[in-house]
Amino acid sequence: MASNDYYRTLGVARNAGPDEIKSAYRKLAMKHHPDRNQGNSESESVFKEINEAYEVLSTPEKRQVYDQYGAEGLKAGAGGRGGFGGFQGGADMGDMFGDLFENLFSQGQGGGRGRPRSRRGADLKYEASITLEEAFTGVKVPVNFERTELCGECDGTGARGKTGIKKCPSCRGTGRVQYSQGFFAFSQACPDCGGQGEVITAPCKACNGAGRQKKSASMNIKIPAGVEEGAVLRVSGGGDAGLKGGDSGDLYIQVSLKHHSHFERHGADLVYECPVAVWQAALGGEAEVPVIEGGRMKIKIPQGTQHGKVFRVHGRGMPSPAGRDRGDLLVKVRVDVPHELTPRQRELFVELAALAGHGAPAEEKDKGFFKKILGT
Secondary structure, three states, X not given: OOOOOHHHHHOOOOOOOHHHHHHHHHHHHHHHOHHHOOOOHHHHHHHHHHHHHHHHHOOHHHHHHHHXXXXXXXXXXXXXXXXXXXXXXXXXXXXXXXXXHHHHHOOOOOOOOOOOXXXXXXXXXXXXXXXXXXXXXXXXXXXXXXXXXXXXXXXXXXXXXXXXXXXXXXXXXXXXXXXXXXXXXXXXXXXXXXOOOEEEOOEOOOOOOOOEEEEEEEEEEEEOOOOOOOOEEEEOOOOOOOEOOOOOOOEEEXXXXXXXXXXXXXXXXXXXXXXXXXXXXXXXXXXXXXXXXXXXXXXXXXXXXXXXXXXXXXXXXXXXOOOOOOOOEEEEEEEEOOOOOOHHHHXXXXXXXXXXXXXXXXXXXXXXXXXXXXXX
């Protein structure tokens, strides 16, 4: 490339029109942009040359001076103010860099030039509280909540009829505006249309131009058998409606289990604390325990059962959400010592203590001592 022959630098004829010059510049700028050729000093030098050539040939006054006097005429000031110091023809350069950066970086951000960008609706969360029995069998829970839905009057456009929407004049329908600063240009969402590329001139009366309305919604959510505390169920599309044709958000149902009077849950297992009288623990016998599906069952208490002993009853716990075998019922023995004794019960416990080698209780010894003193 010859730095003084701007037409040759851009690869166009001397009679090339503005569109042809612009197209040639875009191709070369994309090819030699520093972001695509990091560390390549040759590409960086070429990039500066093609920008210099385009800055002159895209400005009618400078191109006229260049065609008459060449590059030296521009340097001498024949073209008016500025020369090439700081690229004074900033308006066209900004537009060009905006196109370049939009091609480089705006892909994948949703929507094309002149087409409103869609936006996904927000997700919603709802808490459902159920009993342990309902978690055992599975249950359908009615869920009542509020969400935004598309306005029925304008079908989500936010405008009063088709004539109520016009292309945004600030971004000319692209949804983005470009700003140039020295050698670089920056692109961002248009502040006037919010990146939609359209503005509403006659808003819908029903939704005031929002395109969506708050409405009450109700649905029955099936909670599977064996669901655990804190489990989250997802209802696809059950959340807020999207904008400009965007997908609706999702509805998330978080399950909580109410306190149970008998059982504690440990995963798929259920724990029941079974009260056993002290003589029953010593002599052995049977105890009745409740089961989650309703009713009661008997378990054997062996002779000499200690406080805190746990008996495992297989397959009488909670079902698995995956459909596998049920968990177990864990029966934890709680030996109950009577708070009050009849005279006969006390006599028997004293006798039992004596047989066990523990002697009489302190209270009984005190009674014997006073009997000796009083001679009774």
